Amino acid sequence: MLPFMDHFDVDEETMRSVIDVALSKGGNYSDLFFGHAVGNRILMEEGIVKEGSKSISRGVGIRVLKGESTGYAYTEDLSLEKMKQAALTAAAIADSAKTVGSISVSEVPFTNHYPVEEATTGTSLSKKIEWIDKAENAAWDYSEHVKKVEVMLIDRIETIQILTSEGRLLKDTRPMMRFHVSVIAEKKDNRQIGISSGGGRIGNEYFRLKKSPSEHGRDAARQAVLLLEAIDAPAGPMELILAPAESGVLLHESVGHPLEADFIRKGTSAYTDRVGEKVASELITVIDDGTVKNDRGAVNFDDEGTLTSATVLIEKGILKGYMHDRISAGVFGVPLTGNGRRESYKHPPVPRMTVTYLSNGTSDPEEIIRSTDRGIFCKSFRGGQVDISNGDFVFVPIEAYLVENGRIDAPVKNLTLIGNGPDVLSKVVAVGNDFAFSDGRWTCGKGQMSPVGVGLPTIKISEITVGGSELVQK
Amino acid sequence: MTMDEMKALAASTVDTALEAGAETAEIMVMEGTDFEVSVRKGGIETLNESVSSRIAIAISRDGRRASVTSSDLTTDSIDRLVREAVELADVMDKDEFFCMPDKDELGEVEDDLCIFDPSTVEISTDKKIKTALELEKTACDMDKRIIPDEAACASGVHSMAFANSLGFCSSYSRSMNSISLSCTAEDNKASGLNTGKKQSSHWYSMATSFDGLEPIEKVASEAVSRTLRKLGSVKPKTCEIPVVFDAFTARDILASIAAAVSGSNIYRNNSFLVGKTGSRIGAPLITIIDDPLLTGKLGSRPFDGEGVRSRRNTVVEKGILKKFLMSSYEAKKLDSRSTGNAGGHSNFYIVPGEDDPEKIIGDIKDGLCLTALFGPGANWTTGDFSQGGQGIWIENGELSYPVDGFTVAGSFQKMLNGIEAVGNDIDWKNRITSPTLKISSMTVSGT
Numbered sequence: 073m074l075p076f077m078d079h080f081d082v083d084e085e086t087m088r089s090v091i092d093v094a095l096s097k098g099g100n101y102s103d104l105f106f107g108h109a110v111g112n113r114i115l116m117e118e119g120i121v122k123e124g125s126k127s128i129s130r131g132v133g134i135r136v137l138k139g140e141s142t143g144y145a146y147t148e149d150l151s152l153e154k155m156k157q158a159a160l161t162a163a164a165i166a167d168s169a170k171t172v173g174s175i176s177v178s179e180v181p182f183t184n185h186y187p188v189e190e191a192t193t194g195t196s197l198s199k200k201i202e203w204i205d206k207a208e209n210a211a212w213d214y215s216e217h218v219k220k221v222e223v224m225l226i227d228r229i230e231t232i233q234i235l236t237s238e239g240r241l242l243k244d245t246r247p248m249m250r251f252h253v254s255v256i257a258e259k260k261d262n263r264q265i266g267i268s269s270g271g272g273r274i275g276n277e278y279f280r281l282k283k284s285p286s287e288h289g290r291d292a293a294r295q296a297v298l299l300l301e302a303i304d305a306p307a308g309p310m311e312l313i314l315a316p317a318e319s320g321v322l323l324h325e326s327v328g329h330p331l332e333a334d335f336i337r338k339g340t341s342a343y344t345d346r347v348g349e350k351v352a353s354e355l356i357t358v359i360d361d362g363t364v365k366n367d368r369g370a371v372n373f374d375d376e377g378t379l380t381s382a383t384v385l386i387e388k389g390i391l392k393g394y395m396h397d398r399i400s401a402g403v404f405g406v407p408l409t410g411n412g413r414r415e416s417y418k419h420p421p422v423p424r425m426t427v428t429y430l431s432n433g434t435s436d437p438e439e440i441i442r443s444t445d446r447g448i449f450c451k452s453f454r455g456g457q458v459d460i461s462n463g464d465f466v467f468v469p470i471e472a473y474l475v476e477n478g479r480i481d482a483p484v485k486n487l488t489l490i491g492n493g494p495d496v497l498s499k500v501v502a503v504g505n506d507f508a509f510s511d512g513r514w515t516c517g518k519g520q521m522s523p524v525g526v527g528l529p530t531i532k533i534s535e536i537t538v539g540g541s542e543l544v545q546k
Numbered sequence: 547m548t549m550d551e552m553k554a555l556a557a558s559t560v561d562t563a564l565e566a567g568a569e570t571a572e573i574m575v576m577e578g579t580d581f582e583v584s585v586r587k588g589g590i591e592t593l594n595e596s597v598s599s600r601i602a603i604a605i606s607r608d609g610r611r612a613s614v615t616s617s618d619l620t621t622d623s624i625d626r627l628v629r630e631a632v633e634l635a636d637v638m639d640k641d642e643f644f645c646m647p648d649k650d651e652l653g654e655v656e657d658d659l660c661i662f663d664p665s666t667v668e669i670s671t672d673k674k675i676k677t678a679l680e681l682e683k684t685a686c687d688m689d690k691r692i693i694p695d696e697a698a699c700a701s702g703v704h705s706m707a708f709a710n711s712l713g714f715c716s717s718y719s720r721s722m723n724s725i726s727l728s729c730t731a732e733d734n735k736a737s738g739l740n741t742g743k744k745q746s747s748h749w750y751s752m753a754t755s756f757d758g759l760e761p762i763e764k765v766a767s768e769a770v771s772r773t774l775r776k777l778g779s780v781k782p783k784t785c786e787i788p789v790v791f792d793a794f795t796a797r798d799i800l801a802s803i804a805a806a807v808s809g810s811n812i813y814r815n816n817s818f819l820v821g822k823t824g825s826r827i828g829a830p831l832i833t834i835i836d837d838p839l840l841t842g843k844l845g846s847r848p849f850d851g852e853g854v855r856s857r858r859n860t861v862v863e864k865g866i867l868k869k870f871l872m873s874s875y876e877a878k879k880l881d882s883r884s885t886g887n888a889g890g891h892s893n894f895y896i897v898p899g900e901d902d903p904e905k906i907i908g909d910i911k912d913g914l915c916l917t918a919l920f921g922p923g924a925n926w927t928t929g930d931f932s933q934g935g936q937g938i939w940i941e942n943g944e945l946s947y948p949v950d951g952f953t954v955a956g957s958f959q960k961m962l963n964g965i966e967a968v969g970n971d972i973d974w975k976n977r978i979t980s981p982t983l984k985i986s987s988m989t990v991s992g993t
Contacts (some may be wrong), residue, residue: 091791091866104709114627116899117814120638120639120640121637121638121639122611122638122639122641123611123638124611124612124613124637125612125613125614125615125634126613126627126630126631126634128614129616129617130617130618131598139589139591140586141589141591142591142592142594143592144593144594145595145596146596146598147596148599158596161595161596164593165590165593170800176647179675197637202636219815220815224568256815263818263927263928264822264927264928265928289916305786307989307990307991308953308991309784329869338586338695338696339693339730340693340728340730340744340746341744342742342744343742344721345742346742350739354779374893418596418598455922456921457920457921457922457934459746459920459936460746461730461743461744461745461746462733462744462746462779462950463742464936465934466921466923466953467921467924468921468923485930486930486955487702487953488923488934488953488955489920490952490953492738492740494738494739494740495737495738495740496718497739498738498739537952537953538991539923539933539934539952539953539955540932540955540989540991541955541956542989543785
């Protein structure tokens with residue numbers, strides 16, 4: 073485990089007195105979230121290592137809860153005076169004077185889900201540039217159609233310290249690295265972009281254990297060149313097969329967001345009040361789990377100090393529960409699930425996914441393809457979005473193919489897939505036995521940016537609306 | 547910090563950087579105060595108020611560059627950051643195109659752009675809470691089917707000082723005020739396993755001054771009607787059809803065009819508009835302008851992100867692509883001159899046309915009016931466009947029934963050339979804004 077570096081220089085006595093001020097107006101809960109983050113980025117493009125950059129942030133966010141109401145303020149000046157001032161601003165959410173007994177503080181032990189062999193932050197620049205060079209060379213070597221190559225190595229170390237008014241003190245060091253290659257390929261007037269990206273809460277061993285820089289370079293180039301030959305996708309309802317790992321994006325959008333309990337508490341999600349009901353095919357079991365080792369979406373504890381664990385959301389098609397933060401768990405009187413996450417000390421936590429995945433099935437993935445007369449097979453994705461109220465979601469493939477008579481055929485481009493969460497999940501007719509987690513490249517934007525993970529085995533959906541531009545004669 | 551203190555810090559950090567061995571330095575010091583209150587069911591949901599500051603240091607040595615930013619503005623921290631930047635630059639490769647702006651281009655417009663309203667900081671927390679509560683109540687009173695989701699009132703004041711090693715040093719502040727409302731309603735048209743189907747929508751107003759916001763009644767009624775008109779939405783048939791983008795969704799098209807004309811994407815070949823300067827890229831009805839000099843608008847600014855004086859740029863004139871929006875570096879890469887767009891576009895808009903949106907719709911026998919788009923299916927690299935949509939079907943010149951669960955697809959190349967009408971409706975609550983647009987034909991994928 074990376075050592076906890078104390079970047080805050082505030083003792084327990086100081087923190088306790090800030091909590092006292094935060095609760096002085098009658099709030100019934102308060103927490104302090106100290107965050108320190110150092111991020112580095114190296115960019116190579118047009119054959120040169122063009123720019124190195126570094127970013128440092130440090131501050132404390134002070135939150136006061138009174139029922140479902142949140143008062144929040146942060147300060148980047150960690151003097152007692154400024155922290156007390158911020159605490160008073162946050163406290164104003166409540167309106168009755170109150171004296172509180174001082175809390176007794178004890179540090180909470182936890183299991184580390186992101187052991188790191190060799191931290192990327194702190195690695196010599198010459199070594200980083202060596203990896204970047206390898207990726208770039210591999211991309212150029214792939215094809216004469218490659219016209220531009222961009223390679224980025226991003227790393228970040230966050231130090232977190234939380235004290236709650238219940239006296240729970242938690243300290244963590246959260247590493248993150250991401251390697252990104254994008255390639256533009258051109259053939260006459262046709263221009264396409266390919267992307268390969270990955271990483272996680274892991275160190276440099278990522279390149280050895282998961283995917284090497286050259287593999288990233290080749291993969292991005294392969295994708296761009298493949299798309300040069302892609303045909304315009306058809307329009308209309310079709311069968312859909314999703315390849316393992318990255319296709320978990322479908323899950324993140326279709327049921328992930330609508331099961332975040334702030335939407336349930338407010339009654340705005342299509343899944344409100346539906347626990348115990350059938351919301352998907354019995355082949356479907358969905359889990360959110362922040363303990364997935366070294367995953368981009370993993371956290372040892374969430375940003376309000378709850379240790380993470382596996383939360384079953386849907387079991388064999390039946391809705392089991394939601395993802396909670398402290399407020400929604402309080403409203404429903406259910407245990408905390410460890411989903412209260414925030415982008416930084418500048419934001420109060422809200423219910424968010426960590427690593428959301430669909431459990432493994434029993435079907436042979438090759439048989440799933442053989443059994444398809446005419447459909448679309450998707451391997452990788454730009455991303456997606458959901459309307460949590462009506463349940464409609466979209467996701468946009470990058471690498472996708474037509475399937476004709478049980479065989480993968482021509483690559484297709486320019487398509488969005490649109491479905492309705494409960495409808496599409498009731499049409500899952502096969503779940504493969506080839507489960508895999510996606511490489512760590514996903515960032516979810518729900519007001520605040522948050523790194524997440526997804527995973528899925530091969531699945532087949534009997535019908536979804538394929539939004540290409542080509543009308544098909546029936 | 548006062549403005550003078552911010553400028554002094556920016557200027558002194560330039561000196562620190564040059565002393566540490568930097569050959570060029572560009573320093574930005576930023577400070578912001580933000581307030582937001584959101585309410586639900588008559589009570590406060592979240593109240594958030596904070597002050598933050600940041601310094602950004604960009605230096606170069608022999609065409610090798612590095613940048614560092616930090617929330618810690620103490621002298622010790624800045625000295626350390628500057629040293630780290632110099633060390634970082636030394637391991638970068640030399641970029642033969644690296645350049646500072648032309649000295650003649652540095653400066654600021656003299657007119658007051660009215661982007662900072664000092665009264666923003668004087669509006670009391672109580673007034674903002676009351677405004678949010680009133681917005682929610684107004685909406686709920688309009689129709690009992692409305693489930694309030696969130697009503698919010700926010701304000702912010704952001705100041706920025708910029709100094710560089712060519713001797714430029716200046717600053718400005720901008721203020722922002724907004725009110726917004728999200729509503730939901732039960733949709734009985736639910737089918738299959740989706741028995742909890744609802745419809746939701748939102749509306750908002752944003753302006754440099756609080757008094758410039760749209761009235762509460764207007765924001766409430768727009769959010770309510772946008773929500774209720776979606777009830778009973780059905781999936782439309784798959785077809786090719788004329789499509790009207792209302793001003794709200796037309797903005798999404800323009801946001802992709804803004805990316806496609808940015809110098810940083812052009813020199814990377816990451817745009818479908820590479821090499822198209824001087825040629826026709828759209829119908830003659832289309833003129834697109836980037837104008838940082840508009841009085842009181844959210845994207846107005848006296849100088850750009852590298853101290854170059856702001857100026858109005860016509861990007862597309864009657865369908866002909868005139869120029870890209872470039873910083874000094876991007877301009878050098880493209881053998882051109884800076885357009886004053888370091889840091890991106892300012893107020894980027896399509897010049898309004900003659901027609902009322904009602905008239906545009908009235909001219910369509912069978913078509914689709916889009917009211918919401920979603921998903922990352924707009925690809926400005928290739929020009930491909932396929933997005934999820936929600937809207938209202940047009941029959942015999944009238945808005946007929948609501949539709950959802952479909953996609954709308956085409957390509958930017960065809961869409962821009964297929965623009966048949968440009969509305970006379972434009973608002974200024976965003977830095978990117980468009981009137982209603984009608985496109986001759988697109989593919990709708992539904993049943």
